[in-house]
Amino acid sequence: MTAHEISEFLAPIRHEFPDQRSLILPALRFAQEEQGWLPQGAMAAVAEATGYSQAYVESVASFYDRLYTEPVGRRVISVCTTLSCMLRGSDELLAHVAANIGTNGEGTSADGMFTLQRAECLGACDRAPCLQVDSNDQQGPLTHDAADAIIGALRADGAPTRYDR
């Protein structure tokens, strides 16, 4: 992702923000779409496109859970484990997904296909226990078989063309 590409993305929305600092978060989200996380080069490009220092851009990025400053798998699976989901078996679902993709709890699978993370309330307690793939619609209530089917379909899909975390 180059600074030029980011600038082109920002051009149509620049006028919507009196302070251009507001563009940093949209720029970071856009930059993340390319590789699914934010390597140093992407941070530098966001800095150049927005006119802020790379140090500042990184200080913003590091605050937010869904901006990844370390590499993650091609698909990020978030299993909600907050109270409503816990009461309906989220911990077992998390363990089951981990066993399926071969991680020991949270982490990235050896083939780089999946990162599994426990999430705080995803706003889908009516679907508990639920999970979310990247930032797609939350799915649930999930039996372990249903979770296996979701993971199987993701394996068949391979890598997305753009990453929306």
Added chain:
Amino acid sequence: MPQLNSVYRHREFQDLLTLSGYERAGGWNGLKATLEMTPDDALYAFHRSGLRGRGGAGFPMGRKASFLPVDSGRPTYVVCNADESEPGTFKDREILDKNPFQLIEGVAIASYGVGCERAYIYVRGEYGHQWDVLERAIAECRAAGRLGPDAFGPGAPFDITLYRGAGAYICGEETALLESLEGKRGQPRLKPPYPAVAGLYDCPTLINNVETLAALPPIMHRGADWYSAIGPEKSPGTKIFSVSGHVLKPGNYEIVMGETTLRDLIFDLAGGLRDGREFKACWPGGSSVPVLTAEHLDTPLDYESLASAGSFLGSGGCIVMDDSGCIVRASWRLAHFYRHESCGKCTPCREGTGWLEKILGRIVHGDGRLEDLAMLESLFGRISGRTLCALADGAVAPVQSALELFRDDFERVIEQGGSPVPEPMGVINA
């Protein structure tokens, strides 16, 4: 028990995901009526309706709007808080998913009242699907001239900018949300000044929750008197409750305030509990409120009654636990949430939420001592009320109340050497 789908218009009408469908369902009548008033009269109508903020604090919406200075010489902003993240709360998600135009209309109505030409809707990062729905709805409004240079009449512009968060519970706190929207780390500000005086870009700002703003179109169409006559005088209108946990029919229920009890909500609307199970506890207004027990089940659902019962209406996210659950384990899980989501700015919260999680964790895992309960009690007052925002109070409330109401359970778990891992409920409504 009175249900009234005023905000959840999609439960009464079909095809609300298109502008034409929304118009057929009476859409834009509220804005039309508003535009025939002066902005002052619109503000007065907000006030007379008695509508209170549905995000959690319950502050009167019209009063909040009236705090914005008229002649500041600076732009005025309306910001919609769509950062729904309170555990147990998923009411705004359904508005965004199913009835996006009513929110857009509500944002427009509020904006007309306070003289705002550009409003912002801050959508939580995880709501990618909801973002897509809202983005399409806004594009359709722009194409139809409902948003844009002549939205409020010839030469009277109004538009809405969508802004996406990136995963941070604290950004639902209004000043943290403004910081995030300004391109900063989402950490709360010292108040005062309140956003009404110095909010977004240091300008006068009205910030309201999705449900609050989506309540406005029917209010302005049918009149403030219609709304204020629904339910109790101090808590009029409808409120959406999200019910989750150990109930057979988890979901959202829009009810008339004050005319439905907690028991009606849980045992009738939400289908009650599994056979053979007894009610143990519920957190009626999201997880940041004191827990209630079976003796509170006949409490009417409105701000005053829930406060009298010792809890809060909060966001209306009602988490229910039956007697298969362990209150100590539940408290520990909530403590984990607040420790994880503390932004770290205030020491009592940053350190205190860590201590809460650590102490509760060792009790759950069998390493607790009876002295731990006194240590927990000594922490509450050192965390609560000592921070810039309410996250710390929200972290303490469920734990402190659980310890007060279920002290025997805490002692038993310590004496038994831990909390047994519960049998999961399994999927019963797939």
